Amino acid sequence: MHVLITGAGGHLGRKLFDALESDPGYIVSGIDIRPVDHPDIHTADLSDDSSWVSLLKGVDVIVHLAGDREPAATWASAIKHNMDATLSLYHHAAAMGVSRVVLASSNWVHGDKRFTHDVLNSTTPPGPVNACGMSKLFCERTGAYFAAHHGLSVICLRIGWTQWTHDNQPGPHMAMGRWGQEMWLSDRDFLNGMRAAIDAKDVPFAALNLMSDNPGMRWDINETRQVIDYTPQDGSAAKITPTIRLKSALKRLFSHKFARHLESRYPDW
Structure with a gap:
């Protein structure tokens, strides 16, 4: 299976790229907005031109990790790097015969629920509170459109918190208090979840939580288990x-x- 990763030079992208590259079951290539010292990771801005479209030839699954994931992202950045880039990616993926896009969505889709007791799953009404969350909701909904009208399988994963620091170990050092700790996602569970979404059969569209199995959290991962056979190995109570x-x-x-x-x-x- 040929998997192309956008944002392949980033924090999550490079972890996934290296994991798949070492697995004989995959051919892996990548795109990043910045130059990366790897012959199979190509430099391109998905929102600016179509010079990268030829890289989709022969690709089975795109894992779309590129974009501005910062909670403080400006509207200009969120529109360009999240909305415009993703819409262009869906369009060219469908035209080039790509079977599936696995989209890195965000827990900020439910940002307004931070101080409530709501269970968070695919049926919970969205409530983004910043440009990042709003742009990711747009990417989810346009993904649903391409799934319904262009036959492109789209799996949106509302990714939890994989830290840059502290060796990604959970604890009270994490920002946003209980909310931050409960969305912890271990490196191992991130890679397992991504592989599950890449390999899942017969999923036209889904928007799913991707967190570790953290006791007491409000993010429901039962649907993730059922739809893509996600099996988390880690978990930590806040x-x-x-x-x-x-x-x-x-x-x-x-x-x-x-x-x-x-x-x-x-x-x-």
């Missing part, structure tokens, strides 16, 4: 310190007060 508890209470209070302010000032909001 460790809530007094500082985390205080910060969470203050942010929850601010969030509720701000919402009430908007409702009083803009009744139709």
Whole structure:
């Protein structure tokens, strides 16, 4: 199976590229916006031109990890690197006969649920609170369109937190308190989840959570297990310190007060 990874030089992309490259069951190539010192990782900007389209010839599955994943991404960046690039990728993938796109979506699709008790799964109404989350929701919905009308299988994985630091070990050092810790995703589970999405049979479209099996988390991974046969190997319960508890209470209070302010000032909001 020929797998092409976009963002192949990035934090997650290179981990996946190296893992698949060492597996005789795959042929792997890549695209990255920056030059990467590897002969099979090509330099291209997916949102700017179509010089990269020829690289899709003979590709079975695209794992689309390229884009701006930062919570503080500007609208200009989110539109260019997430929305425009992904729409172009879907279009050319369908035209070139690619069977599937595995999209790196984001837990920020449910950003408004941080201080609620909602269970988070594919049926939970989305509520992005930043440009990153909104752009990833757009990528999910356009993926559903291409699946329905162009026969392109699209699996959107709302990827949890794989840290750049601390050897990606979970704990109270992680930002965003309980919310941050509960979305932890180990390197091993990230690679297992990606392989499961690449290899899954008969999945026209799905939007699934990809976290480790963290006790007490609100992200539901049962659907991920069922649809793509994801089998997480790791998990860690959140460790809530007094500082985390205080910060969470203050942010929850601010969030509720701000919402009430908007409702009083803009009744139709």
